[in-house]
Amino acid sequence: MIGHAERAARFAADEDRAHWHDQALWFVRLKRDRQAASVPEWEALRVTAAAVKMHTLSRLADYLEQFERNARSNGIQVHWARDGDEHNAIVHGILADRGITRLVKSKSMLTEECHLNPYLEARGIEVVDTDLGERIVQLAGEPPSHIVLPAIHKKKEEIGELFHQKIGTEKGASDPKYLTEAARGHLRQKFMVAQAGLTGVNFAIAETGGVVVCTNEGNADMGTSLPPVHIACMGVEKIVPRAKDLGVFLRLLARSATGQPVTTYTTHFHGPMRGGELHVVIVDNGRSAILAQETFRRSLTCIRCGACMNTCPVFRRSGGYSYGYTVPGPIGSLLAPLRDPRRYGSLPFASSLCGSCSDICPVNIDLHQELYAFRQVLARAKVVPWRKRFAMALLGLVLSRPWAYRLAGKLARWIVPRLPRALAYGPWNPWGRQRELPPTPKESFRDLVRKEPP
């Protein structure tokens, strides 16, 4: 089966593009650094955010019940879905019951996870993604390659050509301002005829029974204030206990995501619009199973800022598609195999374990530690390829026996310098594909120490 390494190799084969992608994300990372440094209590905020989330997970069912009670008293209709199919059926039911065939969507990774768009399209509903990046990839027939910057893998010339074909912009035009203006006009028409708007949920407040949606473009606000029906879809883990907890999370989210002090629009929905309806669909889809795993449950505290992707040396050089999952990067490399270890077993290895993701995570998820732990789970479950398991077993044998280690060292020091290049850099040495082996020392460190006078 094709894994991350194979897909990453394909991306990296175009060196210029890989370099450009790396730089584009590093630029976002630097913007984040400037914002983080401007908040003196940044580290205390991260610790608090993590603790609020862990507390919430410890009483998640209680808070969901409280949320539901308060949301209902605000006139919000609450639905529950065990999995993606049930979620899709609920959303479709709401639309079909009202004869709705035109839906505008703002960004929701949950609906990507549930594959809602194709489900609705197959049932005759026009679904228009309205976040500019998402509209770009939707027109291109692709999934997002990054959760915050869905079209970060595309160059402006490619977007210009795409818009020329799909929405009639001038041939050869690639100015971002011009293209954005064209998309604004194109999408405003869609907003004006939409019969319902669907959004994700950044936070749901148990205490007040409301949901909060953060955007920069204003697409969520447009889509939920023009048509009378608003459907908001959330994973069970989006709950925070109190409105004031948002003070902590909102100070972290946009700074970490795009290096802004806060998103342009941070909208609090505590009821439907005048004469309209607000539906909230609460989805499990494997989250309760992750919660049951002590080592990995912290991955549920993620607030989807994408900072771990922007900082990850592997993500930056391999692109979002190399992960083959809705949420890529370090956090996706946990969430995906937690869902399906066989299908996504290569992802925990898509990390140098450098720890930059853990350092940058606004809710202090110990990402690289969890990725490391997951490798062991995969090895025990024999999901890791046999060659790797064999090599690891051999290494274990050698490293646990000092005599074997000394002998192996001696042999290597003798053999490696004598190997013909074709042999030393054969297909069994992927490490050597882009690197030169260091010169072999004549003596081991142990020999050197022994020679030194005490």
Place this chain on the structure above:
Amino acid sequence: MTSRDAILAALRRAAPPVSALPEAPAAVVFADPEKQFAEALAGVGGRFARAADLPAMNAELQKLEPYAQARKIASLVPGAGRPNVDLAALKDPHELEGIDVAVIPGEFGVAENGAVWVAGSALGPHRAIFVVTQHLFLVVPAGQLVHNMHQAYERIRMERPGYGLFISGPSKTADIEQALVIGAHGARSATIFLVG
């Protein structure tokens, strides 16, 4: 068993031991919150303006290009601007399309990020006004500034049922090659007047 009960039961079975719910840490305060607000607002692409009272603000408005050139103006602040759109007469929010300028009351500003809290009840009959308008003017009473988001949430009285939002600058996107473009879907410009 309903899906609701199945999910709640699964979450209860899986729950870790209960841990404490912490309070927010002590947060940054600014020597001059108004100056900080103006800087933060500039950083997010907004325009900061100061006026002693509404007549002074109206005089200032005339000098600002988006206002001076506007044909259709709506105002939800009594005495602010020269509105020529009767929002109450619009039967449907789609009729907001074509409004060039909306003048809207903001409850308070947040110094750390240039955001303004706007209560749903202040948005008039059609809440979409703030995002459909081409240019947005928010009027905030001077002195109504908090330092940070923690103070902001201490202040907000959530309208239930209701609606409310923070607006920080004009609508923007950087989805094409990380190039910042102002005016994605919502307002192409946002001017915040501190009045008083």
